[in-house]
Amino acid sequence: MELLSNLALGLQTAITPSNLLYCFAGVFLGTFVGVIPGVGPLAAISMLFPITFYLDPTAALIMLAGIYYGTTYGGSTASILLNIPGATSAAVTCLDGYPMAQQGRAGVALFMTTIASFVGGSFGIIVLSLFSPLIAEYALTFGPAEYFALMVLGLVAASTIANASPSKGLSMVVFGMLIATVGTDSQSGIGRFTFGSMSLLEGFGISAMAMGLFGVGEILSSVGATRNAKIDSDSAKLRNMLPTREDWGRSWMPGVRGSSIGAFFGALPGTGPSIAAFMAYAVEKRISKTPERFGQGALEGVVAPETANNAADQTAFIPTLTLGIPGSATMALMLGALMIHGIQPGPTLIVQQPSLFWGLVMSFWIGNLLLLILNLPLIGIWVRLLLIPYHYLYPAILIFLCIGAYSVRANPADVLVILGFGVLGYAMRLANLPAAPLLLGFVLGPLVEMQFRRAMVLARGDLTSLLERPIAGSVLVLSAIMLIWTIAGSIIRHRRQFSDAVNPTEVGG
Numbered sequence: 001m002e003l004l005s006n007l008a009l010g011l012q013t014a015i016t017p018s019n020l021l022y023c024f025a026g027v028f029l030g031t032f033v034g035v036i037p038g039v040g041p042l043a044a045i046s047m048l049f050p051i052t053f054y055l056d057p058t059a060a061l062i063m064l065a066g067i068y069y070g071t072t073y074g075g076s077t078a079s080i081l082l083n084i085p086g087a088t089s090a091a092v093t094c095l096d097g098y099p100m101a102q103q104g105r106a107g108v109a110l111f112m113t114t115i116a117s118f119v120g121g122s123f124g125i126i127v128l129s130l131f132s133p134l135i136a137e138y139a140l141t142f143g144p145a146e147y148f149a150l151m152v153l154g155l156v157a158a159s160t161i162a163n164a165s166p167s168k169g170l171s172m173v174v175f176g177m178l179i180a181t182v183g184t185d186s187q188s189g190i191g192r193f194t195f196g197s198m199s200l201l202e203g204f205g206i207s208a209m210a211m212g213l214f215g216v217g218e219i220l221s222s223v224g225a226t227r228n229a230k231i232d233s234d235s236a237k238l239r240n241m242l243p244t245r246e247d248w249g250r251s252w253m254p255g256v257r258g259s260s261i262g263a264f265f266g267a268l269p270g271t272g273p274s275i276a277a278f279m280a281y282a283v284e285k286r287i288s289k290t291p292e293r294f295g296q297g298a299l300e301g302v303v304a305p306e307t308a309n310n311a312a313d314q315t316a317f318i319p320t321l322t323l324g325i326p327g328s329a330t331m332a333l334m335l336g337a338l339m340i341h342g343i344q345p346g347p348t349l350i351v352q353q354p355s356l357f358w359g360l361v362m363s364f365w366i367g368n369l370l371l372l373i374l375n376l377p378l379i380g381i382w383v384r385l386l387l388i389p390y391h392y393l394y395p396a397i398l399i400f401l402c403i404g405a406y407s408v409r410a411n412p413a414d415v416l417v418i419l420g421f422g423v424l425g426y427a428m429r430l431a432n433l434p435a436a437p438l439l440l441g442f443v444l445g446p447l448v449e450m451q452f453r454r455a456m457v458l459a460r461g462d463l464t465s466l467l468e469r470p471i472a473g474s475v476l477v478l479s480a481i482m483l484i485w486t487i488a489g490s491i492i493r494h495r496r497q498f499s500d501a502v503n504p505t506e507v508g509g
Helices: 002-014 017-035 041-054 057-082 088-102 106-139 144-160 166-180 206-222 245-266 272-287 300-315 317-322 329-340 354-385 390-409 412-430 436-458 470-508
Strands: none
Touching: 002 017, 002 106, 002 354, 017 041, 017 057, 017 354, 041 057, 041 206, 041 329, 057 088, 057 106, 057 300, 057 329, 057 354, 088 106, 088 272, 088 300, 106 245, 106 300, 106 317, 106 354, 144 436, 144 470, 166 436, 166 470, 206 329, 206 390, 206 412, 206 436, 245 272, 245 300, 272 300, 300 317, 317 329, 317 354, 329 436, 390 412
């Protein structure tokens, strides 16, 4: 009964005219930007982040969330039609979606993608509604030591699991934490690493940093890129999009499995929709009686990853809202949005801000329904959007980013910050250094420092007290095992690659 009353409260909040408007705006803008090749949810939210600063906190979060999962919907369109993933999580959709388009079944692929996205998103919302209050209730017993341990686990997981090179991921996390030390110390009030600059006393803004790293960095890396592709627009018409009975029969079980896999991995810090999509695809190929069909236009290879990444998009809010620990860089921006509005995420959020939390949950239902209605008739428009040349799109995006960065604090230095981080993001792309762990380190760095200081004050400086507390000690040991396991696996893999490279030379000699 309590769950039903909470859902009723959330529905009452979500269906207010203003929240409905911002929910529609979020999913529409998310789909619009997600269709653009290479612009994923992180870049989309970074670009549109400043719009929400002047909104009510509930409306701001509803709009950002709509942009988030709306981008995932739109990202599959470019994957299927052009073999260019609109988002990282949509990359696996290219494997079978593009061959379907080449076979003249692009409409069927797009239709089933939309249905699969709605099913996966709905399953993720159910999991979010059922388990978030339980986790938050248990987390109320957490102290500074437990929060510190959980944040360390999140940083380790994000920097090792989601990246091929653990050393690069860890170095970027540390670099992000170092950047976060710039500004005024929250406890002593002393400026750190400001070099006498008044503009740096407040530190670097998360919006300017994110827009620079991902927005401007994406622009700099894509300038001059030319992609010429022939698009069969007739296959995107509604009459050519209806699946056959055999298509429905092949799709429903992969959809169930993909939703379950996505819901599980979405709730884990450091994994998210990309890993969920690849895992769902791998499971379907493994259990299929005809695995040779995968990569040749198998509909299961489209449905499974699409349900997985959309379910993961919803359950990713569980650790972010209930524990205050973002499981991905995109969730870090959501966390930043809450903090900008003066709301502290964590186990008390559901109790102190029930209308915000449950209003957000119910807005997910509305947003997914709007996306279902929007995407089917608008597929033809998204196809034509892909025909716009890159050199027309990116100058407009760059101007929008600079205006957004300036509008946050009306400080011209923020424009220089966004451009500076844009150059840094471009250089990191050239060096193959991941930007997402850097952003996670930047967001969680101050929180890790604050919770560690509090834990040390309570323990009178005794470091062993962190291990003596059952939950904190267990999580820290798990973090250490995960770190050692990943680094050891990376060393073994590099040794095998080295031996494979050397042995042919020795044999040839």
